Amino acid sequence: xxxxxxxxxxxxxxxxxxxxxxxxxxxxxxxxxxxxxxxxxxxxxxxxxxxxxxxxxxxxxxxxxxxxxxxxxxxxxxxxxxxxxxxxxxxxxxxxxxxxxxxxxxxxxxxxxxxxxxxxxxxxxxxxxxxxxxxxxxxxxxxxxxxxxxxxxxxxxxxxxxxxxxxxxxxxxxxxxxxxxxxxxxxxxxxxxxxxxxxxxxxxxxxxxxxxxxxxxxxxxxxxxxxxxxxxxxxxxxxxxxxxxxxxxxxxxxxxxxxxxxxxxxxxxxxxxxxxxxxxxxxxxxxxxxxxxxxxxxxxxxxxxxxxxxxxxxxxxxxxxxxxxxxxxxxxxxxxxxxxxxxxxxxxxxxxxxxxxxxxxxxxxxxxxxxxxxxxxxxxxxxxxxxxxxxxxxxxxxxxxxxxxxxxxxxxxxxxxxxxxxxxxxxxxxxxxxxxxxxxxxxxxxxxxx
Numbered sequence: 001x002x003x004x005x006x007x008x009x010x011x012x013x014x015x016x017x018x019x020x021x022x023x024x025x026x027x028x029x030x031x032x033x034x035x036x037x038x039x040x041x042x043x044x045x046x047x048x049x050x051x052x053x054x055x056x057x058x059x060x061x062x063x064x065x066x067x068x069x070x071x072x073x074x075x076x077x078x079x080x081x082x083x084x085x086x087x088x089x090x091x092x093x094x095x096x097x098x099x100x101x102x103x104x105x106x107x108x109x110x111x112x113x114x115x116x117x118x119x120x121x122x123x124x125x126x127x128x129x130x131x132x133x134x135x136x137x138x139x140x141x142x143x144x145x146x147x148x149x150x151x152x153x154x155x156x157x158x159x160x161x162x163x164x165x166x167x168x169x170x171x172x173x174x175x176x177x178x179x180x181x182x183x184x185x186x187x188x189x190x191x192x193x194x195x196x197x198x199x200x201x202x203x204x205x206x207x208x209x210x211x212x213x214x215x216x217x218x219x220x221x222x223x224x225x226x227x228x229x230x231x232x233x234x235x236x237x238x239x240x241x242x243x244x245x246x247x248x249x250x251x252x253x254x255x256x257x258x259x260x261x262x263x264x265x266x267x268x269x270x271x272x273x274x275x276x277x278x279x280x281x282x283x284x285x286x287x288x289x290x291x292x293x294x295x296x297x298x299x300x301x302x303x304x305x306x307x308x309x310x311x312x313x314x315x316x317x318x319x320x321x322x323x324x325x326x327x328x329x330x331x332x333x334x335x336x337x338x339x340x341x342x343x344x345x346x347x348x349x350x351x352x353x354x355x356x357x358x359x360x361x362x363x364x365x366x367x368x369x370x371x372x373x374x375x376x377x378x379x380x381x382x383x384x385x386x387x388x389x390x391x392x393x394x395x396x397x398x399x400x401x402x403x404x405x406x407x408x409x410x411x412x413x414x415x416x417x418x419x420x421x422x423x424x425x426x427x428x429x430x431x432x433x434x435x436x437x438x439x440x441x442x443x444x445x446x447x448x449x450x
Contacts, residue, residue, distance in 0.1 A: 035121060035122075035338060038334055038335065038336055038338075039336065040336060040337065040338060040339070041336055041337055042075075042337060042339045042340060043074075043075065043337070043340075044075075044336045044337035044340065045075070045076035045077065045078060045337075046075060046076070046077040046078070046102040046103055046335075046337060046340050046341065046344060047077075047078055047080060047101040047102050047103070048062075048066055048077050048078065048079050048080065048101065048102065048103040048104075048105070048344065049080050049082050049087075049091070049101045049103065049104045049105065049106075050062045050079065050080075050081055050082070050104075050105040050106075050366070051082060051084055051087045051105065051106050051107070051327075052081045052082075052084065052366070053081060053083050053084055054081040054083070055081075056081070056364065057359065057362050057363045057364030057365075058359070058364040058365060058366050059079075059081035059364070060362055060364045061356060061357060061359045061362060061364030061365070061366045062079055062081060062105070062364075062366055063079050063081075064356050064362075065347075065348060065353055065356045065357060065366070066078070066079040068347070068352065068353070068356055069343075069344055069347045069348070069353070072347060072352075073340070073343050073344075073347070075337070075340045075343065075344075077103075077340075077344060080101065087106070088110075091104070091119075095117065095119060098334075100119060100332040100333060100334055100335075101332055102331075102332055102335040102337065102340070102341055102344075103329060103330070103331065103332065103341060103344055103345070104120075104329075104330045104332055105154055105155075105327055105328070105329055105330070105348075105366075106327060106328070106330060107325065107326075107327055108141040108142070108151075108325050108326050108327060108328055108399065108400075109325060109400055109406055109407055109410065110407060111141075111142065111144060111150055111151060111328065111330075111402075111406075112144065112145065112402075112403055112404050112405040112406050112407065113405050113407050113408075114150065114330060115144050115145075115150050115404070116404055116405055116446075118333060119330075119332060119333055120150045120151065120330045120331060120332060120333060121150070121331045121332070121333055121335075121338070121341075122148050122149065122150060123142070123149040123150060123151060123152055123331065123342075123345075124149075125139060125149045127342075128152055128342070128345065128346055128349075129346045129350075130346060130349060130350055130372070133351075133372050133373050133374050134152075134153050134349055134371050134372055134373070135153070135156070135371055135372075135373055135394075137156070137324060137393065137394075137397055137399065138153035138156050138326060138371040139153060140399050140402075141153065141156070141324070141325065141326055141328070141399045142328045143402055144402060144404075145402050145403055145404045145448060150328075150330070151328030151329060151330045151331075151345075152328060152329045152331075152342075152345035152346070152348070152349055153326065153328055153329075153349060153371040154326070154327050154328055154329045154345075154348050154349060154357070154367070154371060155326045155327040155357065155366060155367045155368055155369070155371065156324065156325070156326035156368065156369045156370075156371050156393060156397075157292045157293060157294070157324070157325060157326055157368040157369050157389065157393065158292075158322045158323065158324045158369070158389055158390075158392040158393035158396075158397040159222055159290050159291060159292055159313065159322050159323050159389075159392070160290070160291075160293070160310055160311060160312050160313060160322065160388055160389050160392050161182075161288060161289070161290055161310070161311050161312070161313050162281065162288070162289045162290075162291060162295070162299065162308050162309075162310060163175070163185075163287065163288050163308060163309050163311060164189070164194065164287040164288070164307060164308050165306075165307065165308055165309040166194075166307055167189055167194035167195065167202075167287045168185065168194075168287075168309075170192075170194045170195075170196065171185075171188040171189065171192045171194055173185050173188055175309075175311055176314050177314050177315075178314050178315060178316065179223060179226055179227060179254070179313075179314060179315075179316040179317075180316075181314065182288070182313075182314055183204075183205075183254065183258060183262070183264065185204065185287075185288065186203075186204025186205040186258070186262075186264040186287070186288055187204055187262050187264050188204070189202055189203070189204035189205075189264070189287035189288065190202060190203055190204040190262070190263065190264045194287060195284060201285065202284075202285060202286070202287060203264065203265055203266035203267070203269075203280070203285060203286045203287070204264035204265075204286070204287050204288055205258060205264045205265050205266075205286070205287075205288050206265070206266055206269075206277045206280050206281050206286035206287075206288065206289040207219055207258075207265045207266070207269045207272070207277065208269075208272050208273055208274045208276070208277045209259070209265070209269040209270040209271070209272055209418060209421060210270070210271050210272055210273045210418075211411070211414045211415045211418050212273050213273075213411075214407070214410035214411045214413070214414040215272075215273055215274060215414065216414045216417050216418050216421075217231070217410045217411075217413045217414040217417060218323070218410070218414075219290060220255060220417060221323040221398075221400070222290060222313055222321065222322045222323045223251060223254075223255065223313075223316070224248065224251045224252075225318065225321040225322075225323075225398060226313065226314075226315060226316035226317075226318055226319065226320060226321050226322075227247060227250065227251035227254070227316040227317050227318050228247035228251075228316065228317045228318025228319075229242065229243070229245060229247040229248030229249075229250070229251040229252075229318070230242040230243075230245070230247075230248060231243055231248075231401070231409065231410075231413050231439065232401055232403070232409065232439065232443070233245075234450065235449075235450025236450040237450060238443065238447075238448045238449050238450035239401065239403065239443055239448055239449065239450055240440060240443065240449065240450050241435070241436035241437075241439035241440045241443070242436075243413065243416070243432045243435050243436050243439065244429070244432040244433045244435070244436040247317065247318065248432060249428055249429050249432050250317075251316075252417065252420060252428050252431075252432055253428045255417070255420075255421060256420050256421055256424065256426075256428055258421075259421040259422075259424070260421070260424035266280050266285060266286050269421075270418060270421050270422045274291075277289065277291075278291075278295065278298070281299065281303070282298065282299050282302040282303045284303070290313060292368060292389070293368050293369065293385075293386055293389040294365050294368050296310070296383070296385060296386070297363055297365070310385040310388045310389075311388065312388060312391070312392045312396070313392075320395075320396045321396055321398050322392050322393075322396050322397055322398065323397075323398065323400075324393050324397030324398055324399050325399065325400065326368070326369075326371070327366075329344065329345040329348050329349070331345060349371055349372055350372065351372055351374050351375050354367050354370045354371065354372045354375045355375060355380060358370070358375075358377060358380050358381065360380055360381055368389075369386075369389060369390050369393055377390060378390060403443070403446060403448055404446040404447070404448050405446055408442055408446075409439055409442055409443070412435070412438050412439055412442055413435060413439060416431065416432070416434070416435030416438065417435075419431060420432075
């Protein structure tokens, strides 16, 4: 067993689970007990939470998914679309009230946090109907530090480049074949007036460099891994920091140069979140954006489908790698209908559930790339650009490391990276040494230090 799940963490996890189970607000009429000891009723209604804003097209798709499940199973399921920005806060409030929803559809990056708090049940991968049709990479993102599974995959994605095609043709450049060439293209977009308005008002690279929710680490992961660097590395039974390794330092030096020397990023990049960077790209102020496929419908409408092209991020010194992530269906602890929980997860991951989640009819995309290999998302959408993202995911996608709590390490690393792009005089090697110490200290707290 891994060190993370030895007595200190296991005690906390089981203690939290027991508290949830004892006070779970479910009226159970069945005669059996679930895995946590909670009395079970296989017909009890399910409360389903998803991280979407109420009234949005995505929430409509989630509502359609929930209704289709109820019609299929005969189990009443109520969807609650919890706001994107305050999802974690509301979930913690329900945790404090010892009244968790039955199902939560949330980011793969939150898995460790949910597990260490004891909020989710373990999933038997082999016992999930249709599990063999779910992509292995998607299952990997549902796996905890201890090797066990704590969610059923629902949605996946990888990141690719959106490049202003008209700008590239204006400056007479080819598509980049390396990260160095990509940065050179960004330099041309910054300095050669690609929009032809006679003003110095364009940025080559659009970067969400804020520390909020670890955005800078989120964006930089693809570049760092492609250049052969890393945040952490395997070390015996655990992990140790890798941000101060030579390849990592070199990649961070390139990142700092983009902000401080060539200045190819948009003004205010070090404090920009994704909501800001979306606007920068679609308003014609930025030329290259590394992002997910979910932005295509919005940019098609605001910018024009003919104005930009979708290409895989090029290889760097370490090869071709792109951040992969997604969402899982989490079976929350203390439910009075564990059988229903699993049935919902199985339906969501089935071809029928996945096709609803694609949002082809209403534009409400809650499945970006299908986790079910029997569903061809690009064909369903009749848009080959989605296949670029699918091929990146299948061939070069890489999930965040399965730490006990990756979200915390992501936040720590984002703050360290933000320091070197916000203060151009900072020595990168020295700063990464300090960041490595902070990451190692966090790994020690998580009992994951090798």
